[in-house]
Amino acid sequence: MAPAPAFAPQPEVAESSLLSVRVLRAHGFPSRDLLSPSDCYVCLWLPTATSQELRTRTVRNCSCPVWNQTFRFRIQGLLKNVLELKVFDRDQLSVDDLLFSVLFDVGTLRAGETRLESFTLNPQGPERLDVEFHLRRLPEPPEQLLTNGVLVARELCSLDVCMEKASAATLGSSNGEGVELSVVGSYEGNQKVSVHAGPVSFHCPSYWDPELTIHLQNAAQEPLRVPLRTLPPNQPVKVAFPSAQETPLELKLKAEEVPGELSMRLGFGPCAGEQAFLGQRKQVVAKALKRLLQLEEDLPEDQVPVVAVMANGGGIRAMTALLGQLSGLQQLGLLDCVTYITGASGSTWAMADLYEDPDWSRKDLAGPIAMARARVTRSKLGVLAPERLWQYQRELRERAEQGHPSCFTDLWCLLNEALLHDQPHHRTLSEQRKALSRGQNPLPIYCALNTKDRRLNTFEFGEWVEFTPYEVGFPKYGAFIPPELFGSEFFMGRLMKRLPESRICFLEGIWSNLFAANLEDSLYWTSDPAQFWDRWAQARASLDKEVIPYSRLEEPPTATVAGRIAEVFKGLLTRRPLVGSTPNFLRGLEFHRNYFENPNFSAWKDTILDALPNQLTPSERYLCLLDVGYFVNTSCLPLLPPDRDVDLILSFDYSLDGAFQQLELVGRYCREQSIPFPAITPTPEELLRPQECHIFSDPARPDAPVVLHFPLVSDSFRHYSVPGVRRGPAEETGGELNLAAVGSPYHYTQLTYSEEDADKLLGLARYNICNNQEQILEGLREAVERRRRRRRPRPAPE
The missing domain is CATH 3.40.1090.10 (Cytosolic phospholipase A2 catalytic domain)
Incomplete structure (x- = not known):
């Protein structure tokens, strides 16, 4: 067996906050289309709060789009929370054009503060993105984290799913191929479960409020969703879903916390x-x-x-x-x-x-x-x-x-x-x-x-x-x-x-x-x-x-035709065709x-x-x-x-x-x-x-x-x-x-x-x-x- 780890990571307590991001408007973005103004939308990515990239609606044919949409993220103050905002011009015939991107360090906000930021590529230029930020403390139990001062390991939860009953129509075929399940942001991603097979498991950060999504074979029916926070911890629960078939879909679910002990050493110096x-x-x-x-x-x-x-x-x-x-x-x-x-x-x-x-x-x-x-x-x-x-x-x-x-x-x-x-x-x-x-x-x-x-x-x-x-x-x-x-x-x-x-x-x-x-x-x-x-x-x-400053702006390489050609050329120079795949x-x-x-x-x-x-x-x-x-x-x-x-x-x-x-x-x-x-x-x-x-x-x-x-x-x-x-x-x-x-x-x-x-x-x-x-x-x-x-x-x- 391996020797015991040295310099074990130190546990730290992190308090939760709610970050509200209201994407207001943009000004002065030149159109990348030849015949019409830009069709702009904004993508938001905060990987310390969610694995999903969020996006505003698309405002068509407008050089000064107004969204006024609010997005909320549950964050921990002990982490480096860096929000990425990207403005795109939607294109029906090719890849959407990136107009510009900005990085915002959420750690510069104080609890209770509301801040309006106008991000510009050039102080003398016309382009501007207006965003309002608000940070509020949440009255939630603190999260136990393990850290060596550089990396942080967070709490994990697991979900075991076992199929008890299902109709052939639900399974999609008579041989019972199974129903596709997913937990966004989990280690496993998508899996299939069937009546005769054993249970499947998902592992996901607890702080993301994960939910189980059940993708049924009937395309006309919306996927079924079960928030994991609604399940009692460490207790198996049977959940039956209504169905037009004689045999409903019945699943047995069990959610529990994963032990905090790590399988790796987070520490500096010799082991x-x-x-x-x-x-x-x-x-x-x-x-x-x-x-x-x-x-x-x-x-x-x-x-x-x-x-x-x-x-x-x-x-x-x-x-x-x-x-x-x-x-x-x-x-x-x-x-x-x-x-x-x-x-x-x-x-x-x-x-x-x-x-x-x-x-x-x-x-x-x-x-x-x-x-x-x-x-x-x-x-x-x-x-x-x-x-x-x-x-x-x-x-x-x-x-x-x-x-x-x-x-x-x-x-x-x-x-x-x-x-x-x-x-x-x-x-x-x-x-x-x-x-x-x-x-x-x-x-x-x-x-x-x-x-x-x-x-x-x-x-x-x-x-x-x-x-x-x-x-x-x-x-x-x-x-x-x-x-x-x-x-x-x-x-x-x-x-x-x-x-x-x-x-x-x-x-x-x-x-x-x-x-x-x-x-x-x-x-x-x-x-x-x-x-x-x-x-x-x-x-x-x-x-x-x-x-990292509280904001950082980057002009996209696709802003000009020359930039696009340079980006393609750099891609050819830097792509590794025979790369290894070590987990x-x-x-x-x-x-x-x-x-x-x-x-x-x-x-x-x-x-x-x-x-x-x-x-x-x-x-x-x-x-x-x-x-x-x-x-x-x-x-x-x-x-x-x-x-x-x-x-x-x-x-x-x-x-x-x-x-x-x-x-x-x-x-x-x-x-x-x-x-x-x-x-x-x-x-x-x-x-x-x-x-x-x-x-x-x-x-x-x-x-x-x-x-x-x-x-x-x-x-x-x-x-x-x-x-x-x-x-x-x-x-x-x-x-x-x-x-x-x-x-x-x-x-x-x-x-x-x-x-x-x-x-x-x-x-x-x-x-x-x-x-x-x-x-x-x-x-x-x-x-x-x-x-x-x-x-x-x-x-x-x-």
Whole structure:
């Protein structure tokens, strides 16, 4: 079982209020129709109060429409209630034109206040929408909410429906297909119930005053409706509906409150399992440091530094080189000093294989390296053999029967596994806890990026997701679930539908998912990344001032013909045709009214949507996960939160087109996010001829980690087979590696290496670690001393 959650969410009491919104009139909207004035209507969307979008009537052929319609919403003051108002021009022949939209923060209203707002796109322009708001407290029992200061889980109710009696005419056919039921805003949506089948259940937020709608087969008859608030709690009730048939429709209904306990952790910082591991790992690290640094005394627990290996992506090249580097650390006795190993894309393949053995770092890595070498040098044509294709089809069908949504990513996962292994590996991420049970190995952290499946590129919306044997989750939101539940379905923090834990190959395919990219992401790979980062930095500069004002107006892209063409073109650039479909475990959760000011959230805000809670990830049904390389090809981000308190990072970079490019992007990201990190400023000489190891530190920032950067370069390796041993004439070719960006046998598109190329890459990776033993030891000494300085008590003032 998963370890108990740490930092449990705090219960808070929220009082209800009634928000009245009277849409009055609009002025000066130009017509989008050629022959007549606009046919305007207004849509209202307040997702914290209802799942339905409300709308006014349509006023035809009028440039100054008057609606004078009032809409009421029951809201909770503890939430970030942002009302969206959109004005449309109805079109009979095409999609209705959006004239403009406005966001209004209801939190700016005081109880008892009435406010008239005139929203304009331009103070000098003619367009104006007049709306009157009124807020009144409701004398209702307070609602119990659970929150971590960013996300909020609200009370849920459930409804069980069982059909007791029904006529064939009611069911629509003699074989009894059932009657369609729906509860708007529920997790289940629409379901069918029949006499012979069992009951069906609905789960819905209690505060929405949900109602059961019964859609009868007779189209002439209005749907039947039962408000759930009219049902006695926790008591079954039989309800009979009048019918012209001899057998009336009779249903048994039971409404009850869902227990408040969550199936996920809402909290920031390491979970209980990771904290327990850290306590055990510090003992291992302290013992190794005493031996390596020849310390006279044992290190106290608070003086044991946290050392991390940061492995970047790069396909089979990254997988192979990481194994060589880890074997170098093991050869020098340094592997026991490492607390974390983070991986992205191809480096996660090596990590996942190693952690199948609970004691891998205590054993000679020659065995895993030999198996990896055999895999990368064998032919890959067999992955498309007929028997393999039947195997893929059979497993995908079984996953669909279990309830997993079908998507192309699952096929890529199986193909990727076939490329890396001879047979399927029936291992899971949660089983890797065995490799951490005694603190015997570093803790692995696997990285992915969550994006939007359309309308935005990865630089406009990208959120870091981390996978460990203990948890999977979003550090940004402070929301985590055990890996056993990843892929299962959640609603409002509760587990709705549990599915079997996926084999780890289905996670490896996510961590290296190149197929969820859109055209704009692909441009990043074929051009200078700096231009994309310039755009991201500009968006961040404006985001700092983007705390939701009481109103925010947006001019629609469809206002002009050029705008429409640009919108279509952007849709083509940003649509992800092969996106995965992982159920979103944040679904239904809402935002605390002060979420944007919460330091745990604002320190990690990454996107242009962070100030727009209605458009963030909890509103999505599925996650869109892909390789982090489409933003920055690094696994560094999980090491930067202050709770992990990392002192020394061994940065393993496998790029062929720039020894410092990805690390420089990490440094720029941290600078824009105000995250402590040393400045990455290689000298012109280092850029021209990078060395095997580069040290970056910031003595003025003791909270910033020291970084030892190991780019994939062949410097002295061409002359030395092992440190201090020169190559003989017969060995000279063993040190010659083609690491050029073009034409290299190690390019990420190369799926098969020759035995000679595989041996060279493994030898180079091991050599570059062993040849820099003193630099690593010096980094460890500095990390220990920095810990001592940080823990040393300050002298009392005289």
